Amino acid sequence: MSLTPVGDNIIQINRYRFVNAFLVREEDGFTLVDTTVGRGADVLLQTARDAGAEIRRIALTHGHGDHVGSLDALKATLGDSVEVLMPDIDARIHAGEKVVDGKLPGSWPKLKTTPDVRLTGGERIGSLEVVPTPGHTPGHVSFLDTRDRTIIVGDVFTSIGGLAVSNHFYLRFPLAAMATWDKAKDLESAKKLRELDPARLVVGHGGPVSHPRAAMDKAISSAGG
Numbered sequence: 001m002s003l004t005p006v007g008d009n010i011i012q013i014n015r016y017r018f019v020n021a022f023l024v025r026e027e028d029g030f031t032l033v034d035t036t037v038g039r040g041a042d043v044l045l046q047t048a049r050d051a052g053a054e055i056r057r058i059a060l061t062h063g064h065g066d067h068v069g070s071l072d073a074l075k076a077t078l079g080d081s082v083e084v085l086m087p088d089i090d091a092r093i094h095a096g097e098k099v100v101d102g103k104l105p106g107s108w109p110k111l112k113t114t115p116d117v118r119l120t121g122g123e124r125i126g127s128l129e130v131v132p133t134p135g136h137t138p139g140h141v142s143f144l145d146t147r148d149r150t151i152i153v154g155d156v157f158t159s160i161g162g163l164a165v166s167n168h169f170y171l172r173f174p175l176a177a178m179a180t181w182d183k184a185k186d187l188e189s190a191k192k193l194r195e196l197d198p199a200r201l202v203v204g205h206g207g208p209v210s211h212p213r214a215a216m217d218k219a220i221s222s223a224g225g
Contacts (some may be wrong), residue, residue: 001013001016001043004165004208006022006150006200006208008025008030008147008150008198009024009025009147009148010022010024010145012085012207013036013043015036015037015043016037016122017131018160018205018206019036019037019204020036020045020202020203020205021035021036022034022202023044023051024143024152028056028057029048029054029056030048030051030053031055031056031057031126032055032059032074032124032155033054033058033060033061033128033143034037034059034060034067034204035058035067035068035074035122036067036074037066037069038065038070039070039072041070041074041076041077041147042215045077055074055078055082055128056081057082057084057125058071058074058075058089058151059079059085059125059128060086060087060121061155061204062087062090062109062136062142063090063094063109063142064137064155064179065106065108066154066204067204068111069109070194071084071111072111072112075112083117084113084114084115084117085115085116085117085119087117087118087119087120087139088118089137089138089139090137090138091115091118091136091139093137093138093139093183099183100101100138100181102113104137104179104181105179105181106137106178107202115126119139119141120132121141125143127146128144128145128152129144130142130143131144131151131156133153133189134185135180135181135183135185135186135187135189136154136181136189137155137184140154140156140189142154142156147202148197148199149196149200150200150201150202151200151201153179153203153204155204156186156189156190157193157203158170158176158205158206159201159203159205160172160175160202160206161201162219163201163206163215163218164180164212164213164223165186165190166180166186167190168183168223168224169178173205187220187224187225190219190220191203191225192224193216194213194217197213197225199211200212
C-alpha cells in the first residue's frame with residue numbers, strides 16, 4: 001500500500017501498485033471513493049484514522065470488483081454510521097436486474113450491501129458533484145471536487161504509463177479496455193470530462209495528473225476522438 005496526498009483535500013490509497021481508492025476530506029470526516037479489491041477494509045479504515053477522521057460515507061464510481069471489492073467488509077464494520085452511494089444502473093446490475101443487452105465485461109461480484117443512495121448525476125456529496133460518465137460501465141460516474149476542480153474519474157481514464165482513455169487497448173495497462181462495456185460512450189464521457197476543464201485528474205489506476213488539459217486532449221485523440 002502507498003499513500004499520495006492530492007491537493008489539500010484528497011488522499012490517494014494505492015493497493016498492489018495498480019488500483020486506487022480516495023479519502024476526500026469533509027467537515028464531518030471522510031468520503032471514501034471506491035474501496036479497491038477485497039481484504040482492504042482494515043487498511044482503508046486505519047488510513048482514515050491515521051489521517052485524523054472517520055469514514056462517513058462510501059461513494060462508488062462504478063460496480064466493478066476492483067472498486068467495490070472491500071465494500072461489504074467496510075459496511076459490516078461501520079454499520080449504519082456509513083452511507084453508501086452507488087451509480088443507479090450499476091446498483092441495479094448488482095441487484096440482478098437485466099438492464100443492458102449481452103454479457104457485461106469486467107468483474108461483477110455478488111454484494112450483500114444495498115446502497116442507501118443511487119446516483120444518476122447532479123447530486124452533491126459534500127464537496128463532490130456527481131458527473132454521469134457512462135461507458136466503462138453502464139452507470140459509471142465521476143466526482144468533481146468543487147473546491148479545487150479535481151475530478152475523480154474512476155476508469156474513464158487510466159494513467160499507468162501515460163494518460164489514456166479506457167475505450168481502447170493500451171499496452172501499458174490493457175485491463176481497463178478489456179473491462180469497458182461501451183467504447184463509444186466511454187469516449188464521449190472522456191470528452192465531457194475534458195469540457196469541465198479540470199485542474200487535476202485522479203484515476204482508478206495510476207497516479208494523479210495535474211494541469212491535465214494537454215494530456216487529456218492527446219489521450220482523447222489517440223482514442224479516436
